[in-house]
Amino acid sequence: MGDERCIGDIGSTPGPWLIAVGGIHGNEAAGVTALERVFAELCDHKVSLKGRLIGFRGNIQALEKKVRYLDEDLNRLWTDSKIEALSAAMESGQAPESAERHEQHQLIQRIEALLSQAPHSVSFVDLHTMSGTGNVFAAYGNTSSNRQFAKVFPIEQVLDIGQHIKGAMLGYFCQRGYASLGFEAGQHDDPGSIERHRALIYLALDHLGVLDLDSLDFVDRDEVRSELSATLKGPRLLDVVYRHAIEEGDDFRMQSGWANFMAVKEGEQLATDRHGPVLAPYDSYMLLPLYQGQGSDGFFLVKEV
Numbered sequence: 001m002g003d004e005r006c007i008g009d010i011g012s013t014p015g016p017w018l019i020a021v022g023g024i025h026g027n028e029a030a031g032v033t034a035l036e037r038v039f040a041e042l043c044d045h046k047v048s049l050k051g052r053l054i055g056f057r058g059n060i061q062a063l064e065k066k067v068r069y070l071d072e073d074l075n076r077l078w079t080d081s082k083i084e085a086l087s088a089a090m091e092s093g094q095a096p097e098s099a100e101r102h103e104q105h106q107l108i109q110r111i112e113a114l115l116s117q118a119p120h121s122v123s124f125v126d127l128h129t130m131s132g133t134g135n136v137f138a139a140y141g142n143t144s145s146n147r148q149f150a151k152v153f154p155i156e157q158v159l160d161i162g163q164h165i166k167g168a169m170l171g172y173f174c175q176r177g178y179a180s181l182g183f184e185a186g187q188h189d190d191p192g193s194i195e196r197h198r199a200l201i202y203l204a205l206d207h208l209g210v211l212d213l214d215s216l217d218f219v220d221r222d223e224v225r226s227e228l229s230a231t232l233k234g235p236r237l238l239d240v241v242y243r244h245a246i247e248e249g250d251d252f253r254m255q256s257g258w259a260n261f262m263a264v265k266e267g268e269q270l271a272t273d274r275h276g277p278v279l280a281p282y283d284s285y286m287l288l289p290l291y292q293g294q295g296s297d298g299f300f301l302v303k304e305v
């Protein structure tokens with residue numbers, strides 16, 4: 001059905017295409033596993049799609065080693081200048097500078113080949129998990145096509161995290177006009193994260209009209225919706241107002257007990273680093289507290305729009 005890079009590619013009837021990427025961070029295999037499951041289910045039940053679903057593994061080398069990345073973060077390399085430099089280097093026969101640039105080159109080639117022949121609308125989803133706990137959320141650039149796509153998911157909605165993270169893959173495709181949503185489905189090793197990614201993929205396919213959930217007997221619309229909204233108070237629309245960047249040698253340590261969307265008070269201690277306590281600059285809500293060694297985002301703060 002697929003190959004090392006491509007988890008699956010099904011559907012030859014005209015209609016919208018969904019390109020899903022799992023494991024762009026190699027310690028986040030839940031999205032890959034969920035995609036493998038969805039492709040297997042669709043094939044086993046001989047579901048014919050009105051459109052096409054294509055699934056890719058993001059960072060294959062890091063997935064094998066179960067680490068976020070080997071040399072650099074693959075989800076920070078998607079700026080125009082880095083992509084131009086990469087394609088110039090590859091064209092002149094140079095070896096990629098890092099394991100991740102090699103991964104990125106392969107991904108770009110596969111995705112661009114699809115986009116060049118896509119006769120209908122194409123949407124992207126990027127499937128992530130996190131080191132901390134807390135509500136599932138969708139993260140996306142605040143465009144009308146993204147808002148339209150995102151509103152079918154009964155989860156918290158975080159806008160414009162891309163303005164605080166340079167070079168995320170989805171930002172690159174969003175900028176080119178494609179509806180592009182990132183999903184954070186739970187903790188890395190929580191089996192529930194696989195279930196939630198599966199639910200998100202089915203809801204995305206249903207919303208796009210690639211399939212009709214009501215016609216399938218192996219997946220239930222209400223069940224997948226309640227799987228996602230189980231821990232939800234919202235869904236709320238939130239803006240990212242702050243990113244705590246970690247510099248090399250910072251010795252950053254998040255205080256224990258923080259989870260997504262917990263209320264934060266101005267001046268409250270959130271973490272410690274070599275400069276001392278890291279205090280909250282505003283009243284806000286916590287997002288993506290870092291409880292793993294690799295990564296340069298200590299935490300984000302969000303506020304309701």
Ligand SMILES: [Zn+2]
Binds near residue numbers: 025028128129
């Ligand atoms: Zn991730």
